[in-house]
Structure formats: C-alpha cells, structure tokens
Amino acid sequence: MEVVITKENFKKEVLESKLPVLVDFFATWCGPCKMLAPTVAEFAKENLGKIVVAKCDIDQCPELADEYRIQVVPTLIAFKNGEPVNATKGLCSKKQLLALFEEK
DSSP states (O other): OEEEOOTTTHIIIIITOSSOEEEEEEOTTOHHHHHHHHHHHHHHHHTTTTSEEEEEETTTOHHHHHHTTOOSSSEEEEEETTEEEEEEESOOOHHHHHHTTSOO
8 A cells, every 4th residue: 555645744654654665756647657656556565564655746745856856757765764765766676666675
C-alpha cells in the first residue's frame, strides 16, 4: 500500500517515520512515471512492514518538489530517520529500488 503525500502529511509520514521511506516524486502527465507505477506498487507490497512507499505528485506539492530539487520525474528518494540517503531518476527495477536503502 502506498501513502499519498501532501505538504500537510509529509513530516509525519516521511520525516517522522520509524521505518525507511521511499518517496516517488511523479506527475500524472509523465509517461515514464506511469510505466514505473506498477514496479513501485509491487515494491510496496513486497516490502510491507519494512519500507514505507509514498507517492508525491509534484503538481500537487510544488513546495516539496522545490525543497528536494526535483527537476526530473520520476525521481525516487530513499529516507532513513527523516534524512534523504539516496536517490534515483527515471525508470528502474525493484532491485534498484531496494539498493537505495543499502549501506554504502
């Protein structure tokens, strides 16, 4: 299950989450975002209870897009303990999404 992010719930759902969070910054008009959506949904199901998966529509939350310097969609950012730790842009696999949370 994916959490829908708004500017009102971002702090609670992402920054204050006890679990790691993957935020998918997307746009409804974005073709690659639509292509990636099933992969993100599967990733959310497979990691239920381990990683929170959140979706943030950049057109609905331009302040968050600006704050995290989103210039390309889709952009996915991994958060741990309220801090961004890794990111990827464009299409990617579930394996690549999981790798965002691995320690370097």
